[in-house]
Amino acid sequence: MDIFRSLTGGARFDKKRFLNDVQVFEAKDDAAASANVGTVATALKALDFFGTSTSGTSSSSTTAPSAAAATTTDDLDADPSVEPFANDTAVQDFRRSHRIKVDGVDVPAPIQSFRDLRDTYTIRDRVARNVRAAGYVTPTPIQMQAIPLILRGRDVLACAPTGSGKTLAYVLPIVHQLVEPSKEGVRALIVAPTRELVLQIEREVGKLVGKKWRVHVLTKATPIDRMPKCDILISTPMRLVQAIQAGAVQLNRVKHLVLDEADKLLELGFLEQVDEILAACPTTQRQTSLFSATLASAVEQLAKTVMRDDVVRVIIGLKNTATSTITQSLVFTGDESGKLMTIRQHLKTGELHPPVLIFVQSIDRAKELFRELVYDGMNVDVIHADRTKQQRDKIIDQFRLGHLWILIATDVLARGIDMVVQTVINYDFPTSVEAYIHRIGRTGRAGRPGRAITYFTRDDAPHLRSIVNVMKESGCDVPEWMLSLKKASQNERKKLKKSAPKRATISTMSKYDANKVKRKRDMIDASKRRKLKAEGKVPTGPAEEERPAKKSKSGGDSEDADRPVKKRKKGADEAADGAEAGKKKGKGKGAAPPAKKAKKVKGGEGASA
Ligand SMILES: Nc1ncnc2c1ncn2[C@@H]1O[C@H](COP(=O)(O)OP(=O)(O)OP(=O)(O)O)[C@@H](O)[C@H]1O
DSSP, X not given: OHHHHHHTTTOOOOTGGGHHXXXXXXXXXXXXXXXXXXXXXXXXXXXXXXXXXXXXXXXXXXXXXXXXXXXXXXXXXXXXXXOXXXXXXXXXXXXXXXXXXXXXXXXXXXOSSHHHHHHHHOOOHHHXXXXXXXXXXXXXXXXXXXXXXXXXXXXXXXXXXXXXXXXXXXXXXXXXXXXXOOSSOOOXXXXXXXXXXXXXXXXXXXXXXXXXXXXXXXXXXXXXXXXXXXXXXXXXXXXXXHHHHTTOOOOTTOOEEEEETHHHHTSTTTHHHHHHHHHHSOSSSOXXXXXXSOOOHHHHHHHHTTSOTTOEEEEESSTTXXXXXXXXXXXXXXXXXXXHHHHHHHHHTTOSOSSEEEEOSSHHHHXXXXXXXXXXXXXXXXXXXXXXXXXXXXXXHHHHHXXXXXXXXXXXXXXXXXXXXXXXXXXXXXXXXXXXXXXXXXXXXXXOOEEEEEEEEGGGGGGHHHHHHHXXXXXXXXXXXXXXXXOOOHHHHHHHHHSOOOXXXXXXXXXXXXXXXXXXXXXXXXXXXXXXXXXXXXXXXXXXXXXXXXXXXXXXXXXXXXXXOSSXXXXXXXXXXXXXXXXXXXXXXXXXXXXXXXXXXXXXXXXXX
């Protein structure tokens, strides 16, 4: 209960009302502390996303054999043995009951439990013990199918819902296949779009490997001239490209390449860097795995050009849908001022379950909303690309620990980050269906329930239909009239994705007062900068690699946390403008369309396809 006591500092929430949240935090603490029987059992029940387990009170009508039940030991022997599949039909039935769809030739059967890994794939005891010690008892559907595929040396293109355990699905087989630490150099390379995600993947790898393994993370903070040798390298694309160009890292021994949040990494902006990374990895021995919760068809085509011909595509559930454990709703706020009133009402009446994560479309808007809510006395903080690494790490820790109840974020936090979030609010309407799925996917993770509320104004109405479709496909109720709305054209959707709409400032002040305050703040900032300069100190700012390469018209940092910025300007608010310059420059170079570009890479490498 200690953690819950500290949660209440400065907050305005009613503890009795949030009894469920108290229980969530208690469960999390216990699970982390040890392999407590009761907690593991609870976690297992909560994690039973698709009715995997037949133990307990699962209402699933699965015909598949039971997976492991909760156990106190860290040994796979404790799992009840599972009958091997009698024939192909049994395999198909099992896949159907777990909503696993595969596309490819000679696809191995899914594992039914982690014990299968030892029986069929001779997984080492130590790895098995670590899986169990991490509290993982039953594999999730993506793990059931992707783990045997990767263990069999196959390339995998996987799309599975947010929070469904994709990280372990690639980390476990890689750790098993690397066998033991070696001085050979980088043998597994994992690339992810943001620094936060890279650090999170490192933690997940750390759960499975011992201290002798050298797992290295490459971010701006890592001096690339003193890069130690390592077995597994986890990096953001830009920093890795810098290390490759500086000759600080050799990738010629890479056997496993993983692109996490693959669709993001294959978008223009990251694609050039990913091309360079692919070119630095050998093709003959390289096994490539691409994972994401969203995969547009065009991205899939592109992805296949960098993989071997016998790549297997694995889709869990329906492609590009939200997790079914999230209750989604849409709230019409009229205009921008209506949004501020609505959020105040939502937060003050205690109607929403904390921790609450609020997404806005730009750094400026994140700052504006923060100012409004913090003056209301809320236990709130804000995270975006203009905050320093230290600030970002601290805020995420505070939020994870439950010391912070409301966090305002830009899309820099939309992908991959694994936290216990009860409610996601899209204060600003997402600029694409993918952004919507990833944003709301910060809640409802690992089988837990979650809630997502999306505000929309009159101006957002033309784009409502796409979100309504996602809601319907993931089983949420939507009013009939919304289903008859006209769908935005492809051009309109592209335009929105490229730049978020201009929105009125988030402020309860009159325009005159707001300008006066802004002028005053700018003067103070400028004076602080002059003082620092006079003292010969460089103002602390975020790493260039975490700044966006482009700025949406509204100053947004979108999801582009790791794009390169050619010119860096002074001052936080000016940073995104520098990024815009970088983007224009990229355009001027006449960046090749994705498919063409990737084909060039494949050809250039003499890919083993
Ligand atoms: N087999 C398992 N049993 C229990 N918990 C699991 C299992 N596999 C993963 N988890 C937990 O589920 C949570 C979500 O996992 P992960 O972050 O890998 O999801 P993801 O599918 O990559 O999500 P996203 O698409 O948002 O990146 C993590 O807290 C992880 O520790």
